[in-house]
Amino acid sequence: MSACxxxxxxxxxxxxxxxxxxxxxxxxxHVTHCPRCAAEAHxxxxxxxxxxxxxxxxxxxxxxxxxxxxxxxxxxxxxxxxDKAPAWGLRAVWATTFGRFALAGAAVSVAATVLxxxxxxxxxxxxxxxxxxxxxxxxxxxxxxxxxxIERLDVLEHFDTVESxxxxxxxxxxxxG
Amino acid sequence: MSGRxxxxxxxxxxxxxxxxxxxxxxAFPLLAQNWRELSPGERYETxxxxxxxxxxxxxxxxxxxxxxxxxxxxxxxxxxxxxxNYQRLQHLSPQERDRIQRKYEKWRAQxxxxx
Numbered sequence: 001m002s003a004c005x006x007x008x009x010x011x012x013x014x015x016x017x018x019x020x021x022x023x024x025x026x027x028x029x030h031v032t033h034c035p036r037c038a039a040e041a042h043x044x045x046x047x048x049x050x051x052x053x054x055x056x057x058x059x060x061x062x063x064x065x066x067x068x069x070x071x072x073x074x075x076x077x078x079x080x081x082x083d084k085a086p087a088w089g090l091r092a093v094w095a096t097t098f099g100r101f102a103l104a105g106a107a108v109s110v111a112a113t114v115l116x117x118x119x120x121x122x123x124x125x126x127x128x129x130x131x132x133x134x135x136x137x138x139x140x141x142x143x144x145x146x147x148x149x150i151e152r153l154d155v156l157e158h159f160d161t162v163e164s165x166x167x168x169x170x171x172x173x174x175x176x177g
Numbered sequence: 178m179s180g181r182x183x184x185x186x187x188x189x190x191x192x193x194x195x196x197x198x199x200x201x202x203x204a205f206p207l208l209a210q211n212w213r214e215l216s217p218g219e220r221y222e223t224x225x226x227x228x229x230x231x232x233x234x235x236x237x238x239x240x241x242x243x244x245x246x247x248x249x250x251x252x253x254x255x256x257x258x259x260x261x262n263y264q265r266l267q268h269l270s271p272q273e274r275d276r277i278q279r280k281y282e283k284w285r286a287q288x289x290x291x292x
Contacts, residue, residue, distance in 0.1 A: 127220035133212060137227050141212045143245050145219065147226035149263045153244040155281045159262040165280040 003030065004037055011037065015044045 007030050013019045014027040031037050125131035137144055155162060215223060230238060248256070266274060 123221065123224060126224055127217040129213070129217075129220075133220070133224060134227060137223060138212050141215070141223065143242075144223045144226045144230065145215065146248070147223075147230065147241075149260065150241060150245050150248055152263070152266065153248055153259070154285075155277060156259045156262040156266065158281070158284065159265065159277075162277060162281045162284050165284045167276065167279055167283065 004034060007031075007034075007037060008040070011041055012044055015041055015048065 007014075007027050010019055010023060010027055014024060014031070017024065019027065031041055122131055126133045132138075143150065149156065212220065212223075230241065233241070248259075251259070266277065269277065
């Protein structure tokens with residue numbers, strides 16, 4: 001278990017063949033004999049392929065800089081990992097395996113949403129936290145979140161009274177009937 | 178606006194929240210809500226509301242901002258009552274909502290004849 005924890009930190013780098021030769025061989029040896037790490041490595045490879053396809057899809061969109069998007073996604077995921085992962089050894093696992101899937105998922109969501117809805121990229125990047133929203137939204141989040149309610153505040157304040165108000169067309173059937 | 182609130186955000190909620198869910202901060206019903214605490218779907222709707230507000234003429238914007246000031250001064254109980262009324266309104270059909278609006282205008286004309 002402790003060996004898996006030790007190796008898991010470098011598993012992503014191992015899959016991407018970005019480790020020094022000696023460390024890469026150590027991990028190769030471990031993955032050969034550890035079904036759990038082998039399965040995780042397999043998932044990582046699949047996630048990387050998915051991520052690359054997603055980023056290619058995003059790159060095909062107008063107005064999206066794929067490189068900047070990739071950098072932002074990585075930064076967000078790193079921040080999310082720091083915020084949410086437990087403080088002990090699994091942090092690295094979370095930040096690599098889970099992070100890979102989340103990265104690919106976020107990229108796919110950007111591409112899919114922009115394609116499906118025909119909205120500007122900022123309307124996808126901002127909700128995903130990859131681009132800063134307008135300052136007014138940050139300063140008055142409550143206001144804009146409850147906006148539909150605020151818009152109808154006058155009606156809602158007197159809803160019960162208003163409900164009982166008869167309209168001219170309410171009694172038309174009985175008058176004519 | 179009700180139609181707008183039903184179609185697109187639903188897709189965004191499904192796509193963005195499911196795929197990017199791991200990235201988002203947990204959303205809690207806080208009194209003063211922070212942008213970072215909203216889910217991607219809520220952020221999308223919040224941005225749409227912002228854009229809608231920006232498109233309004235100045236006097237309409239001011240009127241809504243005054244309502245917001247009134248909303249901020251309300252007690253938690255009063256706000257809760259209004260939120261419940263909002264939920265009731267949301268469950269009505271567009272025709273029924275239109276009737277409520279007409280009823281409100283009629284009631285207001287009786288209450289405040291000068292306007």
